[in-house]
Amino acid sequence: MSSEVETPPRAKPREKVSASLDRAPRLRSGRTEVPELMGTVEPNGSLADFIWFRTGGPAEWLVKPKDVEDLSRFLGGLDPSVPVLPVGVGSNLIVRDGGVAGVVIRLPKSFAQVTVEPGNRIRAGAGAMGITVASKARDAGIAGLEFLRGIPGTAGGAVRMNAGAYGREVADILVEATLVLRGGSVETWPAERFGYTYRHSETPEGAVVVEALFQGTPGDPSAIGAEMDRIAEEREASQPLRSRTGGSTFKNPPGTKAWKEIDSAGCRGLQIGDAQVSEKHCNFLLNLGKASSAEIEALGEEVRRRVREHSGVELEWEIQRVGVSE
Numbered sequence: 001m002s003s004e005v006e007t008p009p010r011a012k013p014r015e016k017v018s019a020s021l022d023r024a025p026r027l028r029s030g031r032t033e034v035p036e037l038m039g040t041v042e043p044n045g046s047l048a049d050f051i052w053f054r055t056g057g058p059a060e061w062l063v064k065p066k067d068v069e070d071l072s073r074f075l076g077g078l079d080p081s082v083p084v085l086p087v088g089v090g091s092n093l094i095v096r097d098g099g100v101a102g103v104v105i106r107l108p109k110s111f112a113q114v115t116v117e118p119g120n121r122i123r124a125g126a127g128a129m130g131i132t133v134a135s136k137a138r139d140a141g142i143a144g145l146e147f148l149r150g151i152p153g154t155a156g157g158a159v160r161m162n163a164g165a166y167g168r169e170v171a172d173i174l175v176e177a178t179l180v181l182r183g184g185s186v187e188t189w190p191a192e193r194f195g196y197t198y199r200h201s202e203t204p205e206g207a208v209v210v211e212a213l214f215q216g217t218p219g220d221p222s223a224i225g226a227e228m229d230r231i232a233e234e235r236e237a238s239q240p241l242r243s244r245t246g247g248s249t250f251k252n253p254p255g256t257k258a259w260k261e262i263d264s265a266g267c268r269g270l271q272i273g274d275a276q277v278s279e280k281h282c283n284f285l286l287n288l289g290k291a292s293s294a295e296i297e298a299l300g301e302e303v304r305r306r307v308r309e310h311s312g313v314e315l316e317w318e319i320q321r322v323g324v325s326e
């Protein structure tokens with residue numbers, strides 16, 4: 001990633017608040033109040049600092065809980081009218097330029113442990129990256145999780161998005177996942193309860209996935225490693241991995257590929273401001289440097305319009321768009 005991109009201006013100067021339980025029990029920033037917690041809470045916390053596109057406004061409150069108990073207590077004490085948005089590393093997100101109202105939950109490293117369990121299973125904290133989960137499975141001789149090597153997001157994001165590649169998806173490997181629901185209760189759901197379809201789950205609004213249990217089959221570590229290397233090479237050749245992007249912009253429509261429809265509608269390389277349809281993989285949008293989220297979203301809508309006009313195919317956003325416009 002180049003260092004030329006400017007972080008969007010923030011509504012207020014950044015101030016980091018480390019809450020401790022012996023201080024006043026609530027924190028206030030203009031509009032809303034949130035309970036204190038053991039982790040950190042940052043008013044006007046920058047999301048553009050870490051999400052893949054590097055665009056968009058701040059979170060009204062950016063919260064990093066210390067552990068599951070801390071998160072559960074925090075959500076339990078939060079006014080039910082305050083919206084809650086969990087995020088991973090934003091590899092599938094457009095955060096609009098006006099920022100996100102309410103609370104954004106980002107899981108810190110303490111939620112990223114990955115362990116091996118009997119029965120060819122891997123237990124992953126929701127903050128663990130797909131590549132870490134796949135590598136742990138490889139080292140333990142567990143096959144079937146290789147596809148996670150190519151998905152540059154967290155286990156939590158993958159559970160929520162039913163992330164997939166090369167004919168496999170999370171629904172095929174998930175045994176169960178633990179969530180902290182919006183009201184603060186902690187529940188472990190079997191995979192079937194997520195109602196998985198293509199890049200979709202029924203994860204409830206505001207619920208944070210904190211852990212996932214995946215299952216594979218016995219395999220040879222060197223064969224698993226070779227498959228992961230193949231995936232990495234193929235990705236490098238076909239996707240703009242080193243760019244500011246949000247992955248596949250649109251879901252593949254039934255019976256066709258989104259990139260084919262975009263290409264045949266003449267959208268490869270199309271540009272609005274500093275937002276561009278990737279030349280390398282035209283279902284990827286890029287921030288060439290100084291794009292705003294509004295430009296990226298407008299480009300996506302223009303692509304949808306041109307594809308509809310050209311072939312009648314209705315493209316559906318895969319990228320999650322959150323927050324408000326400026």
Ligand SMILES: Cc1cc2nc3c(=O)[nH]c(=O)nc-3n(C[C@H](O)[C@H](O)[C@H](O)COP(=O)(O)OP(=O)(O)OC[C@H]3O[C@@H](n4cnc5c(N)ncnc54)[C@H](O)[C@@H]3O)c2cc1C
Nearest residue numbers: 088089090091092153154156157158160163164165209247
């Ligand atoms: C170069 C590139 C290649 C990609 N290739 C693929 C691919 O092959 N297949 C594929 O499926 N995707 C792909 N993606 C998209 C993306 O990596 C996946 O959707 C991934 O699962 C998102 O994970 P994340 O942690 O970044 O989630 P985010 O982008 O941060 O969030 C995505 C959604 O998940 C929710 N979410 C995130 N964490 C949690 C949590 N802990 N609990 C509850 N909800 C949560 C968010 O609210 C949001 O709705 C690619 C992206 C890029 C940039």
